[in-house]
Amino acid sequence: MxxxxxxxxxxxxxxxxxxxxxxxxxxxxxxxxxxxxxxxxxxxxxxxxxxxxxxxxxxxxxxxxxxxxxxxxxxxxxxxxxxxxxxxxxxxxxxxxxxxxxxxxxxxxxxxxxxxxxxxxxxxxxxxxxxxxxxxxxxxxxxxRGELRAAEQASRARKREEVARLRAWEKSLVGIEGIPALLGCTPREALRWAGAGLLPVARKQRERGGRERWEFDPAEILPLKRESAEWRRAEVESADRKESRREAPSIRVGNAAVARVAALDRYAAHFATARALKRRITLVTGPTNSGKSHTALDRLATAETGFALAPLRLLAHEFRDALASRGVLASLATGEERIHVPGSRHLAATVEMCPLHNPVDVAIIDEAQLLHDRDRGAAWTAAIMGVPARDVFVLGAPECIPMVERIATLCGDDVEKISLERKGPLRAATNPVGLGDLRPGDALIAFSRRDVLDMRAELVRRGRRVAVIYGALSPEVRRAEAARFRNGEADIVVATDAIGMGLNLPIRRVIFTTLKKFDGEGRRDLNAQEIKQIGGRAGRYGKFEEGVVAVLAGAGSPDFVRHMLNAPPAPPVELRPQVQPDADIIQAVAAEIGSDSLFGVLARIKRAVLRLDDPNYRLADMTQAQAIASAIDGVGIPLMDRWTYAMCPVDERDNGITRLARWAVDHAAGRPIVPPSAGRLPAPEQASGEELQRGEKVHKRLVAWRWLALRFPQAYPDLDRAEAETARLDRWIEDVLRQQRRGRTALAS
Incomplete structure (x- = not known):
């Protein structure tokens, strides 16, 4: 009433x-x-x-x-x-x-x-x-549904077969004590030959007390019986001859037959075109706003041919625009987009799209500190090792130096190091900043989409004009929101750490709304590299004399920010670069083990190809690829097509693997896969937060669909429709974010 x-x-x-x-x-x-x-x-x-x-x-x-x-x-x-x-x-x-x-x-x-x-x-x-x-x-x-059930049953059956095959192989392994019976040698000889690397070790197991048990595959040991007589003769020859014979086969480690064809323990040699060149790596490091990209782009623009490799599609576009501003035409290649410019001899691309067989004069690889990223680090390993350029400019934060030097050593490349200083000073604010003290040019940093939109709603309620940037937004929407902030249509930008990579913005102060983040495993304090990378966005050279990094009132201590900004680069916990198989390796291992099961191939690679204590490399996390393989192994498409599906960028939290399996069943049945659609969208001023999130999810599904359409155009035939729907969603999402109503905003609902 x-x-x-x-x-x-x-x-x-x-x-x-x-x-x-x-x-x-x-x-x-x-x-x-x-x-x-x-x-x-x-x-x-x-x-x-x-x-x-x-x-x-x-x-x-x-x-x-x-x-x-x-x-x-x-x-x-x-x-x-x-x-x-x-x-x-x-x-x-x-x-x-x-x-x-x-x-x-x-x-x-x-x-x-x-x-x-x-x-x-x-x-x-x-x-x-x-x-x-x-x-x-x-x-x-x-x-x-019948096709899906059949595919699921076939996938489960193949997984059971491959697990049984792997267990049978593991059960067949013998310890060093079993070698004499296989080779007709003495136990002492077996120990000497194993220590010299003449006997391929299939697996190394840690036992109680820290002892290491070496296990061998009889199928690989028995063929060496003929060679054992030669080894005995070699042991009575000169010490030099004996040493050379020990060194020659010492690279044979892991499950020898499979490891030999996969060659992940000799990963650098996998990139034959790059190894045929005499490459020089120029490692350019420095904090944000130190001009790393500018220096490298100037060199690239003077080269007759070259690549510019970026971590994000948005940054690949920015590289392409930067080359255009220097009078150089460049094509574009990302996971879901291709722009071919006739006559261009330069390419801007995402790191995963690095061409490996076309030699060029100069290549740029940006954000090399992502070598340490557990999800995408292997892509940087492959790009730095495999880019076929005579001059390779690797750009990144100082934290990447040890890893890049390690990669250069493995490749036999020379390294020149250039260290740049920030162009303007960066300091920590003395006192926390209240919401009422925000000024035009401020950037508020949160670490989740929900927190960004909640902060936006509060600021709009207070009458502020706000732009937002977070990871779920497409590159086009992020660029549009950045443009609103850049041209003064928005006074304040609220963003996640997505702002810390690219997007040159005129930011006066970076203000953290929290000093903790969830990293996929737990909630933890921000580290020095994160605060430097994000905080370094403050202070645009030529517009603001200095950059200020602050913390929102009630969110933490300014002393913590000051300490992190002044902290030296943290020594990396792991110096071995991450590696992962590519299509050639998958095909070779499948042929070697005689299996058409993608799950079986990945399981063997994970269990036997690269041992855990390999001194040079470590295997990247293949959990999602294995999950996809397990879901689609029973679908009637070739092994290498299933591997392509396993590489598709999907979000498991959004039922991405289930959707991918359904698409694969339609693909196998010869039915065209229809692009995802958002249907009728509400007026932007009436859109709720739930509807905005739904639109973002459909956009993400369209990214996966377009990624597959570029690789399977017959199964995913309506690319024009998918691109039109993507553009429609981009416009709608940007229009929703432009709404600046006071009170109960659409996004706060």
Whole structure:
């Protein structure tokens, strides 16, 4: 009643219609809840809360019953179904895919039939056409479910076979005590030959007390019986001859037959084109705003041919623009995008797209400190070792120096080190900064999407103009938000640590809203490198004389920030570069072990190819690739196509592997895979936080779809449609973020 009185009092004098309208507004929240309850009761999981809220907002009768509410909801959902696709078939596919993406599970058969019926009715089909459409939809879905079940069963069976094969191999291994029986030698000879590296060690196991047990594969030891007589003769020859014979085979480690073809313990030699060149590495290190990229780009622009390799698609675009500003045309290659410029002899690309077989004069590899990144570090190893350029400029923070030097040694390359100083001073603020003390040019740093949007909502409520940048946004939206801040349309930028890589912004102060972050395993304090990388964005040379790094009031101590800014580079915990197999290695190992199972190949690589104590390299984390392999091994597509799927950038938290398996089944069946669609989008000023997040997720799914479309154009044929949907989502997300309403903003809901 108090709310009703307030609403009516604002519209005095009021008649019966005004009171009825106000009463509908008061009851809207309860009606929304009632509609969601009814939708759940009828199993209509495709009804969104936004649909229920819109249906409740259309009600004009304060005494509306459930049937009237359901009629309004049917109209709203029907409108969304018509917007989901131009045809009933396309709309049903989009709606079913959206539900699969949201839950990770397909609708039960009866619910799928109900959804098909409602889609048909929404598209205006008559009773007979609706019945035919529903029957066809049921048959198609039954066929697809049968294919998915068959693929899942085949995948599980192949996984069991490969696990059994691996266990049988491990069970067949013998210790050093078993070598005499295999080679007809004495135990003393077996020990000497193993110590000299003449006997390939299949596995090393730690026993209690710290002792190491060496195990050998009889299948690899028995063929050496003929050589053992030669080893005995060699032992009575000169010491020099004996030493050379010991050194020659010493690189044979791990599961010798598989390790020999994978050669991960000799990874540098895998890049034949680069090894054929006399390369010189120039390692340019320095803090943010020290001009590393500018120095290297000037050199690249004077070369006849070259590459510029960046960690992000956004930065690859910036490299391309930087070359264009120097009068140099460059093509572009990223995971989901190709721009070929006729006549260009330069390429801007993401690190994973580094060309390995086309020699050039100069190459730039940026952000080399990501060599230590557990998810993408192997890509930097491959790029630095494999880029076929005579002059290689490696750019990064000082923390990358030991690892780059180690890689250069493994490659036999000369290294020249250049250390740059920051162009303007950077200091820690003495006191915390309150929200009321923010000024134009400030950047607030949070470490989650939710915290960024919550902070944005609070600042908008206070009347501030705000831009936002976080990892879930596409490069196009991030660039648009950066432009808003750069041109003064927004006074303050709120960002995650995504701001710490690229995006040159005119920032006066970087202000941390917290000094802790979740790193995938637990919540921890920020380290010195993170504070330097992010805080270094403060102080734009030529605009601000100095940069200031501060902490928000109540978020931590300014002394901690000051200590981290002044801390020397931390010594790396691990100096061995990460390596991972590529398509050639996968194919070679599969042939060696006689298996067509991607899971089996990856399991053997993980267990036997590169031993844990290898002195030069360590195997990158292949957990997601193995999970994808396990899901799609039963799909009827070739091994190397399955490896391509395993490399696709998907988000496991968004049911990405389930979606990928479904796409692979359609691929194998010869059905074209339809690009993800966001359907009808609400007006930007009415978008809720839930709808914004849904749009971001669809955008991420489109990235994966486009990535696959560039590799399998026949299975993913509608690239133009996918690019158009991507551009539409970019515009909509940017329009949503532009909304600067006070009070309860769309994003805060």
């Amino acid at each position: 108090p709310q009703l009185v307030r609403l009516v009092s604002r519209r005095m004098p009021a008649d019966r219609d005004v009171v009825a309208d106000a009463l509908c507004q008061v009851r809207r929240k309860a009606w929304t809840g009632r509609l969601m309850d009814l939708a759940n009761r009828f199993g209509e999981s495709w009804v969104r809360r936004a649909d229920a809220d819109a249906a409740a907002g259309h009600m004009t009768d304060p005494d509306a019953d459930d049937e009237a509410l359901r009629d309004s909801l049917r109209q709203v959902v029907g409108s969304r179904m018509r917007g989901a696709g131009a045809t009933p078939e396309a709309a049903l596919e989009a709606m079913a895919a959206e539900l699969l993406d949201a839950t990770g599970h397909a609708l039960p058969a009866d619910r799928h039939a109900t959804l098909a019926q409602q889609v048909a009715q929404a598209h205006g089909l008559d009773q007979g056409a609706t019945a035919a459409f529903v029957s066809a939809a049921i048959r198609a879905e039954d066929r697809r």
